[in-house]
Amino acid sequence: MNKYRTDLHEHLDAVWDGASIAVGGFGSSGRPDALLNALSDLGKKELHLYVNNVGDDFTGIGRLVMEGRVRRMTGSFPVLPEFYDEYFAGRVELELIPQGTLAERMRAGGAGIAAFFTPSGAETMLADGTFPASYSHGEPDLMLPAKEERDFDGRAHVLEYGIRADFGLVKAQQADPKGNLRFHLSARNFNPLAAMSGRTTFVEVERLVDTGSLDPDDIHLPGVFVDHVVMTAAPIPADLPRRAASLQKG
Amino acid sequence: MTNTESPRITGRTRDEIAQRLAADLVDGYTVNLGVGIPLAVPQHIPADREVFLQSENGILGLGPAPEPGAEDPDLTNAGKQPTSMIPGGAIVDSATSFAIIRGGHLDVTILGALQVSETGDLANWYVPGRNPAVGGAMDLVAGTPQVWVCMEHVDRQGQSKLVHECAFPLTGRGVVTRVYTDLAVFHVIDGVLTLVECAPGVTPEEVRSRTEADYVEAVPA
Known part of the structure; x- marks a missing residue:
């Protein structure tokens, strides 16, 4: 089973309009830009990004x-000022959640955990049904639903749901043909979790290595969570087909 | 902005607030730093104490900003700026990073604030009308045993940032354990805001005159 793919667009075209997609990265660190830009190039739309x-x-x-191209964004820290223009103009929905809740929801979804209780965000407007998920004509339109609350050890917790996304998009430093991954420093961040969360997961890597060259003890994420591996601009190992090498120049 | 009715009381500078807080860090602590005044804390940690810094994006053992040219694009801090690591540091994924945070494995989280209430409620993530973003603040205050706030005592309009009830949306309820300002140090003891120390040259009466919140005084006479 070789998970190397030489034609990124051919395989990523499996993403349908309206799909939900879990994406790795923290800011630009570890963000799979080649995969994300390919979604733009392919004209995908109505996407729900986690x-x-x-x-x-x-x-x-x-x-x-x-x-x-984005219908709804679920995350903790949008940053980009123009994103907010789109949000307040009613062109994109925002499900704002605590950062640790996003990470754990991805992990849980990929681990078969339907939901969990967390103290993060309890007794705040991100849990009480007063945060606007979308705007219409400059006014709050749809509110994020109030979260189910329960006390554990005398502290308020809220119910959060695991994220099982249609697709996962990930960037790693190294992959082998089995899809085993290694990340580099803090570019790891959400990437292993997005890979677990996606039913079908695409990975862009800087370096392809031969099967067996990664020590099993040093693999950060096993290839069982990975379906398709593509190269970004980086050297290619000797045993790759020639076609892969030519793709890199394109 | 100058408030004509209440002339400025000279207390600690922002850097001195960070310095005062750093003096309370205990050898061996693992600490998370928020943006603003907290970022000045590491340079004031006394030389005889080892304090481990955690960054929410998966770094344990954060070091200082790297020399120009030595930056690694794959090593950035929570503010997305290039950073370094100290020997003995470790990298984890975001779920494990927040397991450390939410699971109570940090000793202290040090944050700035918009407002702190007299029962330790914290508001520090959102000014209504501005662009909402929360990051890891709610996880940090929900999970860390000690939440130390460092902030200016009053806002730019001269209004007390220590209040009866937070007007801004909450980050967490009853989570703050200490507050370091330019005028004083407060502890929240069993849900009661308590003045434990005035800044050099500042009197308890001056603190009282700048504070909306009710509090008890435990300042040595």
Whole structure:
């Protein structure tokens, strides 16, 4: 089973309009821009993105938003000022959630955990039904639903649901043909979790390595969570088909 | 902005607030720093104490900003700026990072604030009408045993930031354990805001005159 893909667009075209997508990255660190830009190039739209940030630029997430391809964004820290223009204009919905809740919802969804209780956000407007998910004609329109609350050990907790996304988009430093991944420093962040959350997960890597060259003890995420591996601009190992090498120049 | 009815009381500068807080950090603590005044804390940690810094994006053992040219694009702090790591540091994914945070494995989280209430409620994530973003603030205050706030005592209009009830949306209810301002140090003890120390040259009466919140005094005579 070889998960290397030489034609990114051919495989990523499986993403349908309206799909939900879990995306790795913290700001631009570890963000799978090649995959995100390919979604733009392929004309995908009505997307629901689960991603921590809309980074402060117009590549990747920012480009998808500014091209009007995002219906709903679930995350903790959008940042990009133009994202908010779209939100207040009623062109994109915002499900604002605590950062740790986003991470755990991705992990839980990928781990078969339907829901969990967390103290994060309890007794705040992100849990009590008063935060506007969308605007219409300059006024709050749809509110985020109030979260189910329960006390544990005398402290308020709220119910949060695991995220099982249609697709996961991930960036890693190294992959082997089995899809085993290694990340680099803090570019790891949400990437393993987005990979777990996606029913079908795409990974862009800087370096392809031969099967067996990664020590099993040093694999950060096993290939069982990965379906398709593509290269971004980086060296290619000797045993790759020639076609892959030519793709990198395109 | 100058408030003509209440001339400025000279207390600690922003850097001195960070310095005062740093003096209370205990050797061996693992600490998370928010933006603003908290970012000045590391340079004031006494040399005889080892304090481990955590960054929400998965770094344990955060170091200082790297020299120009030594930045690694794959090593950034919670503010998305290039950073470094100290020997003995570790990298984890975001779920594990927040397991550390939410699970109570940090000793202290140090945050700025818009307002703190007299029962330790914290508002620090959202000014209504502005662009909402929350990041990891709600997880940090929900999970960390000690939440230390450092902030200016009054806002730019001269209004007390220590209030009866927070007017801004809450980050967490009853979570703050200490407040360090330019005028004083408060502890929240069993849900009661308590003045424990005035800044050098500042009297308890001056603190009282700048504070909306009710509090008890435990200042040594």
